[in-house]
Amino acid sequence: MAKVVCVLYDDPVDGYPTTYARDDLPKIDKYPDGQTLPTPKAIDFQPGTLLGSVSGELGLRKYVESLGHEFVVTSSKDGPNSDLEKHLADAEVIISQPFWPAYLTADRIKRAPKLKLALTAGIGSDHVDLQAAIDHDVTVAEVTYCNSHSVAEHVVMMVLGLVRNYIPSHDWARNGGWNIADCVARSYDVEGMHVGTVAAGRIGLRVLRLLAPFDMHLHYTDRHRLPEAVEKELNLTWHPTREEMYGVCDVVTLNCPLHPETEHMINDETLKLFKRGAYLINTARGKLCDRDAIVRALETGRLAGYAGDVWFPQPAPNDHPWRTMPNNGMTPHISGTSLSAQTRYAAGTREILECHFEGRPIRDEYLIVQGGNLAGVGAHSYSKGDATGGSEEAEKYEIA
Numbered sequence: 001m002a003k004v005v006c007v008l009y010d011d012p013v014d015g016y017p018t019t020y021a022r023d024d025l026p027k028i029d030k031y032p033d034g035q036t037l038p039t040p041k042a043i044d045f046q047p048g049t050l051l052g053s054v055s056g057e058l059g060l061r062k063y064v065e066s067l068g069h070e071f072v073v074t075s076s077k078d079g080p081n082s083d084l085e086k087h088l089a090d091a092e093v094i095i096s097q098p099f100w101p102a103y104l105t106a107d108r109i110k111r112a113p114k115l116k117l118a119l120t121a122g123i124g125s126d127h128v129d130l131q132a133a134i135d136h137d138v139t140v141a142e143v144t145y146c147n148s149h150s151v152a153e154h155v156v157m158m159v160l161g162l163v164r165n166y167i168p169s170h171d172w173a174r175n176g177g178w179n180i181a182d183c184v185a186r187s188y189d190v191e192g193m194h195v196g197t198v199a200a201g202r203i204g205l206r207v208l209r210l211l212a213p214f215d216m217h218l219h220y221t222d223r224h225r226l227p228e229a230v231e232k233e234l235n236l237t238w239h240p241t242r243e244e245m246y247g248v249c250d251v252v253t254l255n256c257p258l259h260p261e262t263e264h265m266i267n268d269e270t271l272k273l274f275k276r277g278a279y280l281i282n283t284a285r286g287k288l289c290d291r292d293a294i295v296r297a298l299e300t301g302r303l304a305g306y307a308g309d310v311w312f313p314q315p316a317p318n319d320h321p322w323r324t325m326p327n328n329g330m331t332p333h334i335s336g337t338s339l340s341a342q343t344r345y346a347a348g349t350r351e352i353l354e355c356h357f358e359g360r361p362i363r364d365e366y367l368i369v370q371g372g373n374l375a376g377v378g379a380h381s382y383s384k385g386d387a388t389g390g391s392e393e394a395e396k397y398e399i400a
């Protein structure tokens, strides 16, 4: 019998929903590159329901228990007294979502001798010390593509929200005002602006595609160049380094994974390369940016705005400066966990679990680490090493 530990975010403060705003989800057959959506043998949940919080259990309990395994679901993940710590010693599978990450540091992996699979219900496995997973032969897998389009939609929303000054204008209306001048003194059109993405993977390329109809000039930098046909179709300008791209952009959006090569790539020095008044959108990972350098750039006006949904650590301590810095459009980490996305990644998590328990290969596109090395999509997009340093700070968060 195996123990499967599933770390999920808390239920809504007013309880697990009994009704929903909508009755169905649109049907999506496949992703644009032809990759199929998750293909588990079955699912035991209603698509469109809240699966990512504790009571939703990613719809997995019936399946896991039907195999005779123990299934533990908890939101308690940080600090020495957390549930996660208690179950480390005999967990074979640890499932976690990036929105509420179960940080699997080298120390924790060392104290989890039976751990075989660290499964990310979502995309981005930087909450796992990949080097330690490599060293201890732990497989790391994620549900590639499951929420890439969800995030891209969020990026577009945030670009428009910041540039057009949406949130402060909404606040004026909600508070009974009609202060048009206050609203528009920081409001611009995106038309004609230059927008650049660091990484043109599944999310980055989708962002470029979605922004093209706004008649923005589109730029990107990536370790691998896109096919010429795509560059032509979208009239893209490729930059060999991100540093060369920053200075020409009015809007920069970060869409690369967090790994040692990208950690703190936005810092005081690189921010000097940005145009004064640029907007920075980061829905990739908080630690791509030096926390205090972002605050300074907003205070001096180097950046006109910063928006995103990713922080470090998560949950962000209650006094994290990004909660209150000027001209920010931050939300908690939500872009990849819409109800639509949850349906896809819950199914993908089930598919990976089925492979694990039946001894079938996990799809290459889901693999980050396997057999003591980076594998699959991980070998393409990540570098070896660890980006979990400082994650113990997540323990400081207190429910507001």
Ligand code: NDP
Binding pocket: 122, 123, 124, 125, 145, 147, 148, 151, 198, 199, 200, 201, 202, 203, 204, 221, 222, 223, 224, 225, 255, 256, 257, 258, 261, 262, 283, 284, 285, 309, 310, 333, 334, 335, 336, 337, 377, 380, 381, 382
């Ligand atoms: P993909 O794997 O499709 O794309 C990642 C891209 O990043 C690849 O094109 C890769 O390049 C590129 N890349 C890696 N390192 C560098 C680097 N040093 N410089 C420039 N480009 C680099 O993943 P997705 O687009 O689906 O997701 C990207 C990231 O977004 C995830 O890793 C995750 O951190 C974050 N994310 C956030 C979510 C949220 O809810 N906020 C949800 C989903 C993802 P190449 O492969 O060419 O080497």
